[in-house]
Amino acid sequence: MTRENFKIILHFLVLIPFQVLIANHVRLFGFINPQICLLFILWYPLKKDYSGFLITSFLFGIIIDFFSNSGGINAMSYLLIAFLKTPIMKFIFKDKELDLKTFRYYNYSTSQKMILIFCLAIIHQTAIYSLEYFNISYTPTILYKSFANSLFTTFVVVILITIFTPSYKQ
Amino acid sequence: MQFILYLIQKYRNFLLFFVLELIAFAFTIQYHSYQKSKFINSANTFSGGFYNNITSFRTYFSLEEKNKILAKENSELKNLLSFKKMTPNVFLDSVNILYKQKFKYTAAKIINNDFHKNNNYLTLNKGEKDSVTVDMAVINSKGIVGIVTNTSANYSSAISLLNTKFKINARLKNATFFGTLIWNGKSHQTAQLEDIPRQAILSIGDTIITGGRSAIFPEGIFIGEIKHIKYEHNRYEQIDIKLFNDIKNTTHVYLIKNLEKQEILNLEQTAHD
Numbered sequence: 001m002t003r004e005n006f007k008i009i010l011h012f013l014v015l016i017p018f019q020v021l022i023a024n025h026v027r028l029f030g031f032i033n034p035q036i037c038l039l040f041i042l043w044y045p046l047k048k049d050y051s052g053f054l055i056t057s058f059l060f061g062i063i064i065d066f067f068s069n070s071g072g073i074n075a076m077s078y079l080l081i082a083f084l085k086t087p088i089m090k091f092i093f094k095d096k097e098l099d100l101k102t103f104r105y106y107n108y109s110t111s112q113k114m115i116l117i118f119c120l121a122i123i124h125q126t127a128i129y130s131l132e133y134f135n136i137s138y139t140p141t142i143l144y145k146s147f148a149n150s151l152f153t154t155f156v157v158v159i160l161i162t163i164f165t166p167s168y169k170q
Numbered sequence: 171m172q173f174i175l176y177l178i179q180k181y182r183n184f185l186l187f188f189v190l191e192l193i194a195f196a197f198t199i200q201y202h203s204y205q206k207s208k209f210i211n212s213a214n215t216f217s218g219g220f221y222n223n224i225t226s227f228r229t230y231f232s233l234e235e236k237n238k239i240l241a242k243e244n245s246e247l248k249n250l251l252s253f254k255k256m257t258p259n260v261f262l263d264s265v266n267i268l269y270k271q272k273f274k275y276t277a278a279k280i281i282n283n284d285f286h287k288n289n290n291y292l293t294l295n296k297g298e299k300d301s302v303t304v305d306m307a308v309i310n311s312k313g314i315v316g317i318v319t320n321t322s323a324n325y326s327s328a329i330s331l332l333n334t335k336f337k338i339n340a341r342l343k344n345a346t347f348f349g350t351l352i353w354n355g356k357s358h359q360t361a362q363l364e365d366i367p368r369q370a371i372l373s374i375g376d377t378i379i380t381g382g383r384s385a386i387f388p389e390g391i392f393i394g395e396i397k398h399i400k401y402e403h404n405r406y407e408q409i410d411i412k413l414f415n416d417i418k419n420t421t422h423v424y425l426i427k428n429l430e431k432q433e434i435l436n437l438e439q440t441a442h443d
Contacts, residue, residue, distance in 0.1 A: 017220075021224060051183055055186070055190070058194065065197070067217045068284070069293075071200060071201020072195060072198040072201065075193075076194040076195060076198060079187065079194060132288050134198075134202055
């Protein structure tokens with residue numbers, strides 16, 4: 001097993017229990033809860049096979065669905081942001097030839113990282129709430145909750161990614 | 171043919187994404203019809219077992235509080251029993267005079283409780299081994315909690331009262347006007363009563379109980395009291411019910427099996443045919 005595969009499994013084993021046992025019980029203003037599992041998508045090595053990334057993200061989402069009784073909502077949302085991650089990164093980091101093999105978060109500014117995390121969070125949250133409400137008449141509620149949740153998620157995830165990502169070149 | 175293979179090769183990641191999204195979407199559609207959400211639910215051994223272990227650890231810290239609640243419930247039941255002995259003409263709905271049991275109660279513990287979403291579910295620590303079946307009612311001493319929707323050998327999941335798909339027959343305690351209890355997804359302390367006939371006279375504080383018109387809940391289980399009435403266009407537009415039960419903090423529940431349910435359903439089926 002390579003070091004990267006080991007890391008992916010470790011993220012699986014740590015992030016899912018953390019999300020379902022702790023993060024899902026955080027209720028700021030009654031509905032805001034951080035989606036810590038976004039870190040799984042952010043930390044997944046870019047140089048790995050893209051189809052493997054999609055399948056792993058789908059499995060990751062479906063396991064959260066098993067714990068949350070939520071059908072395939074999380075699977076759809078995680079798969080969506082996994083699919084969009086690279087194009088969004090290329091757009092935000094203004095790097096059309098983003099070198100996936102040597103990519104490191106510490107090479108980019110905090111504001112760029114925050115925009116990336118917020119973009120992924122808002123897509124993820126809008127997908128989750130849209131699929132959960134499944135009713136067009138709830139659009140204002142969906143948008144309001146998605147936006148509030150994404151802001152808080154961005155705040156928490158930026159802190160965590162700063163703590164757990166080395167700030168020096170290895 | 172070669173061109174098709176070339177296209178598949180070129181867009182393989184998009185195709186994989188599309189196929190996986192379709193699978194997830196199929197699960198999501200099933201989720202929106204709660205009777206059909208057989209595959210993705212927390213009643214399986216893996217997630218059920220995980221929640222069970224965590225809950226065993228977590229409840230250890232609230233034993234004293236839970237003991238107090240159970241002792242209070244016990245004293246209420248003893249009072250009810252002594253009342254029954256003193257007045258032989260009064261019998262509980264659940265047991266008839268010939269000791270022919272109509273409802274069977276099974277104690278269970280909630281090992282996972284969602285209350286913040288639009289469609290909330292509960293996971294219980296009793297399953298098929300304890301004779302738990304789909305459509306059993308879930309209640310506690312204060313009122314209704316939910317209905318069992320999926321079972322595995324050791325665990326079951328139930329649709330919570332706090333679920334926008336939850337609907338049960340309810341009525342006023344002091345009058346025989348029936349309606350439907352629903353939850354609009356806004357507050358975990360308030361449910362809504364609809365389809366109440368316009369001639370019904372309602373007032374704030376009236377108690378709402380289960381109607382007993384379905385084979386799931388026995389009649390007379392407490393739900394809540396009327397908190398707000400909106401009467402417009404000569405009909406009841408909205409009736410808010412303040413729930414007696416705080417589902418958010420509920421741990422110990424009872425599962426009710428209607429032993430005559432199949433007989434009722436068979437009879438209804440014959441009547442429809």
